[in-house]
Amino acid sequence: MQVKEAAAAARQAAYALAQLTHEQRIAALQGMAQALKAHAQVIFAANREDMQSAQAENLTAPLMRRLKFDERKLQDVITGLFSLSGLPDPLGQTTLARELTPGLNLYRVSCPIGVIGVVFESRPDALVQIASLCVKSGNAVLLKGGREALRTNRALMAALTEGTKGILPDGWGALLETREDVTDMLSQDQSIDLIIPRGSNAFVRYIMDHTHIPVMGHADGICHTYVDASAEVDMAVRVVVDAKTQALAVCNATETLLVHRDIAPAFLPVCASALKEKGVELRGDDETRQIMDCLPATDADWATEYLDAILSIKIVGSVEEAIRHINRYGSHHTDAIIASDETAQRRFLAGIDSAGVYVNCSTRFADGYRYGFGAEVGISTGKLHARGPVGLEGLCTYKYHLLGSGQTVEDTVTGKIQYTHRDLD
Amino acid sequence: MQVKEAAAAARQAAYALAQLTHEQRIAALQGMAQALKAHAQVIFAANREDMQSAQAENLTAPLMRRLKFDERKLQDVITGLFSLSGLPDPLGQTTLARELTPGLNLYRVSCPIGVIGVVFESRPDALVQIASLCVKSGNAVLLKGGREALRTNRALMAALTEGTKGILPDGWGALLETREDVTDMLSQDQSIDLIIPRGSNAFVRYIMDHTHIPVMGHADGICHTYVDASAEVDMAVRVVVDAKTQALAVCNATETLLVHRDIAPAFLPVCASALKEKGVELRGDDETRQIMDCLPATDADWATEYLDAILSIKIVGSVEEAIRHINRYGSHHTDAIIASDETAQRRFLAGIDSAGVYVNCSTRFADGYRYGFGAEVGISTGKLHARGPVGLEGLCTYKYHLLGSGQTVEDTVTGKIQYTHRDLD
Numbered sequence: 078m079q080v081k082e083a084a085a086a087a088r089q090a091a092y093a094l095a096q097l098t099h100e101q102r103i104a105a106l107q108g109m110a111q112a113l114k115a116h117a118q119v120i121f122a123a124n125r126e127d128m129q130s131a132q133a134e135n136l137t138a139p140l141m142r143r144l145k146f147d148e149r150k151l152q153d154v155i156t157g158l159f160s161l162s163g164l165p166d167p168l169g170q171t172t173l174a175r176e177l178t179p180g181l182n183l184y185r186v187s188c189p190i191g192v193i194g195v196v197f198e199s200r201p202d203a204l205v206q207i208a209s210l211c212v213k214s215g216n217a218v219l220l221k222g223g224r225e226a227l228r229t230n231r232a233l234m235a236a237l238t239e240g241t242k243g244i245l246p247d248g249w250g251a252l253l254e255t256r257e258d259v260t261d262m263l264s265q266d267q268s269i270d271l272i273i274p275r276g277s278n279a280f281v282r283y284i285m286d287h288t289h290i291p292v293m294g295h296a297d298g299i300c301h302t303y304v305d306a307s308a309e310v311d312m313a314v315r316v317v318v319d320a321k322t323q324a325l326a327v328c329n330a331t332e333t334l335l336v337h338r339d340i341a342p343a344f345l346p347v348c349a350s351a352l353k354e355k356g357v358e359l360r361g362d363d364e365t366r367q368i369m370d371c372l373p374a375t376d377a378d379w380a381t382e383y384l385d386a387i388l389s390i391k392i393v394g395s396v397e398e399a400i401r402h403i404n405r406y407g408s409h410h411t412d413a414i415i416a417s418d419e420t421a422q423r424r425f426l427a428g429i430d431s432a433g434v435y436v437n438c439s440t441r442f443a444d445g446y447r448y449g450f451g452a453e454v455g456i457s458t459g460k461l462h463a464r465g466p467v468g469l470e471g472l473c474t475y476k477y478h479l480l481g482s483g484q485t486v487e488d489t490v491t492g493k494i495q496y497t498h499r500d501l502d
Numbered sequence: 503m504q505v506k507e508a509a510a511a512a513r514q515a516a517y518a519l520a521q522l523t524h525e526q527r528i529a530a531l532q533g534m535a536q537a538l539k540a541h542a543q544v545i546f547a548a549n550r551e552d553m554q555s556a557q558a559e560n561l562t563a564p565l566m567r568r569l570k571f572d573e574r575k576l577q578d579v580i581t582g583l584f585s586l587s588g589l590p591d592p593l594g595q596t597t598l599a600r601e602l603t604p605g606l607n608l609y610r611v612s613c614p615i616g617v618i619g620v621v622f623e624s625r626p627d628a629l630v631q632i633a634s635l636c637v638k639s640g641n642a643v644l645l646k647g648g649r650e651a652l653r654t655n656r657a658l659m660a661a662l663t664e665g666t667k668g669i670l671p672d673g674w675g676a677l678l679e680t681r682e683d684v685t686d687m688l689s690q691d692q693s694i695d696l697i698i699p700r701g702s703n704a705f706v707r708y709i710m711d712h713t714h715i716p717v718m719g720h721a722d723g724i725c726h727t728y729v730d731a732s733a734e735v736d737m738a739v740r741v742v743v744d745a746k747t748q749a750l751a752v753c754n755a756t757e758t759l760l761v762h763r764d765i766a767p768a769f770l771p772v773c774a775s776a777l778k779e780k781g782v783e784l785r786g787d788d789e790t791r792q793i794m795d796c797l798p799a800t801d802a803d804w805a806t807e808y809l810d811a812i813l814s815i816k817i818v819g820s821v822e823e824a825i826r827h828i829n830r831y832g833s834h835h836t837d838a839i840i841a842s843d844e845t846a847q848r849r850f851l852a853g854i855d856s857a858g859v860y861v862n863c864s865t866r867f868a869d870g871y872r873y874g875f876g877a878e879v880g881i882s883t884g885k886l887h888a889r890g891p892v893g894l895e896g897l898c899t900y901k902y903h904l905l906g907s908g909q910t911v912e913d914t915v916t917g918k919i920q921y922t923h924r925d926l927d
Contacts, residue, residue, distance in 0.1 A: 092829060096852045175874055181863055183873060190885050191855065270885050289711065291886050312908040319910035404517060426903055427521045430616065438606055438906030447911070448608060448902070449600055449923035460615050460695050460899040461716050461887040474885045477873070478851055481863030483737035485744035486872070498874035 080219075080261035084192065084268035086248030087217035091191045093246035094215045099166040105212050105241045109205070110158040112240025116232065117151055123232035124201065131225050139326070146201045146229050154205040157452060164451055167214050167469040174501040178494045181481040182501060187473045189215035191270040194262050195454060196284070198276055199223030204233050206452050208250050212241070214472035219262060219269070221253040263288035273455045273467070278382065293467065295458035297382045297408035298328025300440040303399040303425070304348075305416035306339040312437065313340075313415040314348045319439040320413065322355040326384045328456060329411050329443040333379060333389045335399045338364070341392050345369050357386045364392040379406040396421045400428040407431060409458045411443040411465075432458055432465035505644075505686035509617065509693035511673030512642035516616040518671035519640045524591040530637050530666045534630070535583040537665025541657065542576055548657035549626065556650050564751070571626045571654050579630040582877060589876055592639050592894040599926040603919045606906040607926060612898045614640035616695040619687050620879060621709070623701055624648030629658050631877050633675050637666070639897035644687060644694070646678040688713035698880045698892070703807065718892065720883035722807045722833035723753025725865040728824040728850065729773075730841035731764040737862065738765075738840040739773045744864040745838065747780040751809045753881060754836050754868040758804060758814045760824045763789070766817050770794050782811045789817040804831040821846045825853040832856060834883045836868040836890075857883055857890035 097105075113120070124146040131144055173185035193216050197203045204222055211218040222230040234252040241249070253259060262269065263284065272292045274284040281296040302320050304313045320331035336345060341364075349359055349369050359371035360378050371390070378389040379402070393399045396414070403412050411433035414425040422436045433443045443466065445453025450468030457463050463471030488494045538545070549571040556569055598610035618641050622628045629647055636643040647655040659677040666674070678684060687694065688709065697717045699709040706721040727745050729738045745756035761770060770793050774784055784796035785803055796815070803814040804827070818824045821839070828837050836858035839850040847861045858868045868891065870878025875893030882888050888896030913919045 092825075092853060092855065095855070096849075177867070177872060177874065181867075286714065291716070291884065293886070309908075315910060316908060319912050323911045323915075400517075424521075428517065429901075430517065430520070431901065433902045433904060435904040436906060438904055438909040439911050441911035442602070442606075442904055442909070443902075447602060447914075447921070449602065449921070459716065461718070464899055465902050474889055476854075476856065477858045477868075477890050479858060479860040479863055479867055480847075481861060483734075483741060484863045484867070485740060486748045486864050486866040487744050489872075490748075496872070496874070 080253060080258050081265060083219060083248070083251040083253070084262065084265040087192045087219060087251060088268040090246040090248035091189065091217040094212075094217055094249060095189050097215065097245075099168070101244060102213055102215065103162045105244045106158050106162045106209055108240035108244055109209060109237050110155045110240070112236040113151060113155060113205070113233070116236035116239070117148075120146060120151070120229065120232040120236065121148075123228040127226055127228045134225070136225065140199060140225075143198070143200045144223075144226055150202050154202050157206060158209055161209050161213050161451055164213070164469065167473050172475065176497050176499040176501055177479070178484060178489065178496050181479065181484045184478040184480070185475050186478055187475050190472060190474050192217045192219070192268055193472065194219040194221075194269050194272040194290070196221045196259055196272070196274045196276060197223070199226050201226045201229040201233055204230050205237070207454055208237055210452060210454055210469060210472060212245065212249065214469050216472055217248065218250045219253055220250065221259050221262070227254060263290065266290045275455050293457045293459060293462060293471070294455050295328060295408065295410055297458075298330070298410045299333065299380070299382050299406065299408040300329055300331045300410050300443075301333045301335055301403045301407055301412040302331045302440060303335040303393070303396070303403070303412070303414045304337060304340060304344055305396060305414055305418060305421045306337040307418035307421055308340060308344070308415040309417060310340070310344050310347060313344055314351050316413070316415055316437070316439050317348055318351050318355060320441055321352060321357055321388050322386070323439065323441050325386055327441070329440050330384070331388070331413070331440050332381065332383050333391065333406070335391050335393050335402060336365075337399075338392050338394050341365070341368055345390070352388060355386070357388050359388055359390060361390040362392060365390045382408070396424050397428070400425065404428075404430050410456070411435065411440045413438065413440050432456070505678060505683050506690060508644060508673070508676040508678070509687065509690040512617045512644060512676065513693040515671040515673035516614065516642040519637075519642055519674060520614050522640065522670075524593070526669060527638055527640065528587045530669045531583050531587045531634055533665035533669055534634060534662050535580045535665070537661040538576060538580060538630070538658070541661035541664075542573075545571060545576070545654065545657040545661065546573075548653040552651055552653045559650070561650065565624060565650075568623070568625045569648075569651055575627050579627050582631060583634055586634050586638050586876055589638070589894065592898050597900065601922050601924045601926055602904070603909060603914065603921050606904065606909045609903040609905070610900050611903055612900050615897060615899050617642045617644070617693055618897065619644040619646075619694050619697040619715070621646045621684055621697070621699045621701060622648070624651050626651045626654040626658060629655050630662070632879055633662055635877060635879055635894060635897060637670065637674065639894050641897055642673065643675050644678055645675065646684050646687070652679060688715065691715045700880050718882045718884060718887060718896070719880050720753060720833065720835055722883075723755070723835045724758065724805070724807050724831065724833040725754055725756050725835050726758045726760055726828045726832055726837040727756045727865060728760040728818070728821070728828070728837070728839045729762060729765060729769055730821060730839055730843060730846045731762040732843035732846055733765060733769070733840040734842060735765070735769050735772060738769055739776050741838070741840055741862070741864050742773055743776050743780060745866055746777060746782055746813050747811070748864065748866045750811055752866070754865050755809070756813070756838070756865050757806065757808055758816065758831070760816050760818050760827060761790075762824075763817050763819050766790070766793055770815070777813060780811070782813050784813055784815060786815040787817060790815045807833070821849050822853070825850065829853075829855050835881070836860065836865045838863065838865050857881070
């Protein structure tokens with residue numbers, strides 16, 4: 078398949094998708110669910126082949142688990158499709174209604190972005206989630222999954238295509254198969270409105286540096302937890318252990334622990350022993366190492382996303398110093414303070430320049446499902462459009478409808494008509 | 503001045519600006535107004551020098567009018583500062599409040615974007631408007647105005663700096679002076695969050711192609727007016743004349759007129775004579791030229807922003823054909839339909855992929871002031887973040903505050919706590 082043609086077809090499909098009713102889009106999601114059930118055995122067979130190849134290539138156990146697509150995963154994606162069907166229509170929502178001058182009314186109405194290119198990791202269930210989020214929000218989509226899941230993805234895409242035939246316009250979704258396809262996609266700025274890359278830092282940076290199409294996503298996830306002088310030690314230990322160890326190779330895991338000087342002697346040894354029990358390697362600055370035994374942290378540690386059982390630790394003298402460190406070395410993803418003092422909490426909330434700023438809870442909560450968004454297409458550390466976990470709303474934009482009865486600007490200049498700027502109900 | 507240092511200072515200032523209260527930001531706007539009054543004679547003197555140089559360089563009369571900064575312009579910008587002061591605070595607005603699990607509450611709160619770089623045209627009053635919009639929304643700003651207004655801009659910036667001393671953090675605003683400064687700014691992606699370029703197509707495209715910083719703006723303004731078969735001829739003529747001639751060198755002027763075949767014989771001759779009276783050169787497709795006498799339009803005309811007294815005309819067979827033409831050749835800025843038939847209106851509103859889609863009114867209404875936004879920093883034809891005229895809201899982003907009492911993700915996995923996802927009042 079030629080990427081250029083697929084992108085051009087998606088562009089045309091997007092214009093048709095934007096005009097479908099919510100009922101038609103719901104019918105498409107339900108058609109997807111039915112076709113996935115009907116194609117189950119073909120999909121499982123394709124997945125078994127992918128799993129065998131992966132085994133032959135010695136994929137790690139966690140990757141193998143993500144690659145697997147069985148009866149349970151099928152049930153999960155079908156449940157997801159029905160719950161997505163039930164969410165309110167994100168399109169056609171009026172977020173501003175204003176009379177500009179009598180008989181001339183302005184409305185800001187939500188609408189699809191258009192054509193989205195998504196590059197995602199090895200989980201084949203992600204294909205169904207992303208495709209269905211795009212359809213619910215009226216967007217056409219180009220999908221590129223992990224190489225090791227290609228057979229499964231082909232089978233899934235065949236099912237989705239069949240299940241939506243006659244409901245969605247041809248070209249609404251296409252599967253890209255190779256790295257070259259991704260490269261080709263980056264130059265289709267005439268047809269593609271937004272690229273959402275998920276994957277390694279290096280990969281996301283490569284995408285950002287090689288396209289003029291807007292990119293939404295995150296390259297790094299250098300999250301911090303700061304334990305203030307006013308923290309409850311027990312809570313701080315529990316939250317830090319969760320933030321570091323509940324999952325390791327995830328963007329919302331805490332990579333650096335900042336500890337207020339005053340609480341360090343009481344907190345650090347307890348926390349260190351809890352973390353070591355979970356097999357975490359600790360790397361501390363000089364002051365940390367005067368309190369407890371650990372490897373030395375260098376400046377490079379502050380700027381590193383380990384994605385592993387490693388935690389860097391630094392002592393700070395104030396919440397302001399913690400804020401400065403985080404804004405300088407962090408990746409503007411998610412950062413937490415553990416504190417009882419409300420002034421410290423407030424300063425942290427106002428001062429941290431990140432998509433998520435948390436008080437007394439684990440950075441691991443940064444996730445579209447946990448936020449109640451149904452699902453997410455990605456997490457954005459950019460500041461424009463959507464920030465943090467991106468769900469249906471982030472896949473929509475708006476346009477202004479201005480409805481008149483022959484008004485001209487000249488008549489406002491001559492004073493024949495006057496601006497009222499009156500908000501409408 | 504070194505741009506890198508100014509950008510880094512703006513970055514630090516942005517962190518402080520984000521923490522100012524609305525009262526403090528209002529005080530800054532009022533301090534600006536006072537200082538402008540106090541510096542009036544110095545500013546006028548600087549402007550007279552700019553005007554003399556411009557005259558020596560034979561600037562056109564319209565450009566000279568835009569360059570002029572006199573008592574009347576001063577009154578306008580001061581009125582603007584006070585009306586901006588009175589607008590509601592765009593920051594700290596909670597747009598989502600949700601209990602994730604008992605005691606763990608998620609809030610989406612509006613906050614400044616951070617550091618904005620704005621490149622604007624010769625009007626010196628734009629400097630005050632842009633700087634004040636940025637301050638009201640808590641953003642630091644780097645400003646680059648027209649070369650011919652440099653002395654005026656320096657005097658204005660000196661006044662704004664003095665008027666906000668002790669209220670705003672140092673580095674909140676800086677004036678860039680040369681083209682090289684703009685080039686230097688494009689590489690400061692560590693410090694600058696957003697660039698808003700205003701100016702010629704070629705210039706905006708150059709900016710978009712030479713920076714990894716997000717750019718918000720518009721390169722082209724190829725706006726259309728489509729006259730449907732169901733249009734009232736009188737209204738259509740009045741609106742088309744306004745859309746083409748009310749101002750010429752503006753992005754929201756209509757550049758191509760599409761006319762339904764059935765109304766062309768009744769409409770075109772009347773409209774053509776009204777336009778010719780205003781000195782507009784008409785270029786028509788073959789079918790147009792069978793109805794009336796005009797120059798031939800080529801394919802290049804459909805993709806040209808004249809910014810001049812020229813209008814291209816094409817006959818179409820349906821609203822769908824008009825939509826296809828506009829989505830293909832337009833610049834997704836603002837497009838209008840003149841029609842009585844509600845089905846045609848509805849199809850046009852849904853089918854046109856532009857920031858503004860108008861019914862029975864002039865494309866010239868696409869403007870932040872006319873929309874009641876107070877003012878605008880620019881008009882965006884991109885689909886992400888802000889679309890159309892960008893006012894205060896478009897200068898803000900949001901962050902998620904998650905306030906807990908020790909919650910961990912592990913406890914949700916073991917079932918010790920459950921997600922409720924209950925919207926809060």
